[in-house]
Amino acid sequence: MNNKIKWLREKIRGLNMQGMIISNPINVKYLTGIEAEGVLLITRKENHYITDARYLEEVQSTLTIDDEVIVHNIVDVNKYDNENFFSFCENVGFEENYISYAQYKDYMQKYKANNLEETENIIEKQRMIKDEHEIELLKKACEITDNCFSHLLQYIKVGMTEKQIAYEIERYFLKNGADGLAFDTIVATGKNSSKPHSKATEKKIELGDTILIDFGGKYKGYCSDMTRTIYAGFLPEKVKKVYNLVLKNQLQTEKELKEGANIRIIAKNVDNDFKLNGHSLIHALGHGIGLDIHELPIVSTKIDQNLKENMVITNEPGIYIPEEFGVRIEDTVLITKSGCINLTKSDKNYIVVDKVKQ
Amino acid sequence: MNNKIKWLREKIRGLNMQGMIISNPINVKYLTGIEAEGVLLITRKENHYITDARYLEEVQSTLTIDDEVIVHNIVDVNKYDNENFFSFCENVGFEENYISYAQYKDYMQKYKANNLEETENIIEKQRMIKDEHEIELLKKACEITDNCFSHLLQYIKVGMTEKQIAYEIERYFLKNGADGLAFDTIVATGKNSSKPHSKATEKKIELGDTILIDFGGKYKGYCSDMTRTIYAGFLPEKVKKVYNLVLKNQLQTEKELKEGANIRIIAKNVDNDFKLNGHSLIHALGHGIGLDIHELPIVSTKIDQNLKENMVITNEPGIYIPEEFGVRIEDTVLITKSGCINLTKSDKNYIVVDKVKQ
Incomplete structure (x- = not known):
């Protein structure tokens, strides 16, 4: 057996x-x-x-x-x-x-x-702890996702629609060995990015728009999940401050994630720092990921549970300014005894695509 | 209230x-x-x-x-x-x-x-019988679907991928007032069409391919569902015979659908005629449609139930030759006291797109 x-x-x-x-x-x-x-x-x-x-x-x-x-x-x-x-x-x-x-x-x-x-x-509780083979498949799913993101940085131009980018992501995954998408891709640009669960619409990207892309593929059944928030043409000043706050907390969380760390405390730390800056963490900080895109454990301020070695979870703080813009940065990470390993490895500093020539 | x-x-x-x-x-x-x-x-x-x-x-x-x-x-x-x-x-x-x-x-x-x-x-049983307002919304969903099909006949060319056509359908629905797709579009070409529930893949359309398109949109929550099987460049002779058998049965069913008609008998008639010709009806002949893409009643040989006025159902006989090709022709229809009204009205005679110039 x-x-x-x-x-x-x-x-x-x-x-x-x-x-x-x-x-x-x-x-x-x-x-x-x-x-x-x-x-x-x-x-x-x-x-x-x-x-x-x-x-x-x-x-x-x-x-x-x-x-x-x-x-x-x-x-x-x-x-x-x-x-x-x-x-x-x-x-x-x-x-x-x-x-x-x-x-x-x-x-x-x-x-x-x-x-x-x-x-x-x-x-479901046993599925939280991934074995070696599962980790290999998750790594592969994340690798295709990173490669897809590199491709997008060349592909995305002002004037394209959100849907067009979402289609390109699906096309890329299918062409590069993935089973398909792990979930409906979110491409939320401009004001749309202020809604955490916006999907992709026919809205065209305009100069100065935020482009929030939350996407992932499946490889032999196992999911990846990554979000990057990038900018069309240039990065407006008012956005930069929020971007840096989200990034700082994403990196801080990365340092705190390891076996034995308490989920509630890690999520609280982010929420507290956001509140000190006039914002708050309005959704979970992350979730387990594996055969399902959303698995146990839920990583939120409500969950008093310690992390264990070989859990694979997402680390995804976000801030949303209603009717203006949103910033979310997300990696899929593997919990180890001494820390965590990012399985998605794409650059997290802000990136400007289709840069305005000066 | x-x-x-x-x-x-x-x-x-x-x-x-x-x-x-x-x-x-x-x-x-x-x-x-x-x-x-x-x-x-x-x-x-x-x-x-x-x-x-x-x-x-x-x-x-x-x-x-x-x-x-x-x-x-x-x-x-x-x-x-x-x-x-x-x-x-x-x-x-x-x-x-x-x-x-x-x-x-x-x-x-x-x-x-x-x-x-x-x-x-x-x-769910009450939802089978549509009121006037629901019928209006279903008609509108079907109208957009017919218009989308006309557009596809111009759009589809040899060399395109199934996915590309599926994306174009979604784009068309969103651009023309639909809420979105009613279900994942099936674009099954060549051999893929022999599997009734094939989705859209990266396969490219080749000359002589069957192109089976099963698609529908939602309008204010109400779904449409239509299938047409068309041909790339030319229609192979061996396919024509099967096409005509499916079409004959689809038209015969259309004549039989009305208030009081027995679902089991109507589905049996199709299965019998298919069997007389060496095939069989391997899936249901149709299903109710409304707020859900699949609603009651199920229209199959197993359901001993009489149709009622203002039911809206699909009429979708199909024949599938394993590893070769499939043919399905489907309309969304409204049951009346004296017969049925096709809410999807696209031409059902075989159509050749991107015709080979002779």
Whole structure:
């Protein structure tokens, strides 16, 4: 059995469960590599994956003997098979945050376990700590992202639309080995950059505009996430002060991130420094990243939790001046025993593209 | 109170419920026009919408006095407010297919209703029948889609990539008054068209390629959905026969769609004719469409249900020859007492773009 399934089996045994139903496809991918629609059943002695005809071939080619997963076409699984999966099981775990109430009732009726037990995100919590192979894939996703950014610095010109830049980013990722985008690219220029979650619109870039680009790709399922705020033609003076404040805090956070550091304190430090300067941190300072773009841990002033080695998180302070402009600078970083390593490595000093010739 | 909320109040009264918790944002939009994150509570005498600071302003500007919805910022709603919403209610409805088991438990604990009762998609079922205003918006979404297709016929050339065409479609919708895309555009060319759910890739269009385009936009929240299969340079002979078989069945279905017609029989007719010709209908013949791209009813051989006036559904037979090519032709149609009206009206005879000069 592969290491991740072995880990899960030990974990649920410790929780006095004799099996678990895994319905969240990202958790299934984490445990088995499978990318499909279906359900993974960890029974007393076996692992079963139930899917439909569309996915059978691909699922079989993904699995190795080491995974020890028996694959079923759902049309071949009858009432008695379902009842047998968890026969004589007292407690069977399920994902209470993922499945609907109606699915819960369906599982209760179908699998005949004595008790379906909530598992409180055990797999999501384990996914916080990345193994060597996962770190390699995350590094690769970040490397493509850095290269894409270098390309953008040459590509972006005054007069282009936000959408045009977003399309170019997607094109670049697909052309350079990524699976695709990790999320809808944000290209927010001028006033649009003052809204933290603006998407890309048909607005054209004007001289003096802020260009906030928040983007990332997926490589073999693993995500990258980076934001850089750059300027079209020239950098207005009033913006420079805010830029420097955000950058100072991003670099300070970088110094503080390491195993054992407390998330709440690190985020508070940024919020405090922003407030001393008449601003505040209006969104989280960061988030875990892996197979999902947003994973545990949440890095915010509300989370009293210590960082651990091999967590991969984002470091993304931002300041937004309503109706004027915003600045956000974000890296994806790997937590180590002694500090953190930026997996995205693009220059963070302010950059002016399509510079005005003087 | 607006008509849709009035309808819901009568409906739940008939089901012996004294209130309902609506969590699905599309159902909230249907009932109130609100597009935000939050929960709508239909209590004995009042309607409450609980959201957060990000959405307050927009929610307030969407609602009219006629809606009679009281809006709350979630941070101002305390434990006692929650307990009061459904005090003395025996049965309160909830959306068992939408909320997670964990949310269900949270609602049970928070709202203190005696019993949370499953509502079996009552709102989704009502959404099947469109009112006059909804039909106007659907017509407009379809009109932009037709215009976009006319534009594409001039735009598409041999050598372009699938992605390039998909981007052009998105650009066209945004530029011509749509909210955006209704779903990820499918542009499947050559062999890619043999997979019904292919997306757009970096593949370049070659001479003689099939170009299957499945696309739609949203207009004020309402979706359109249309597929046309066209050809680059010329139409290969072997493809023409399949094209004509799909078109014949699409037109035949068009004749059969009307109030009272049975979904299963209509879908069976297509499947039978395909089988007589050595093919089969491997996906549904269509689906309801409205605020969601896929709504009730499902139009397939498994659904024994009669159509009703003012349903809006798609009519989309397709044939796929593995590793070779696919043909799908799809319209969005309005069901009437005596027949159906195509809301998408683009030409369905085969069209050759970037024609080879002879």
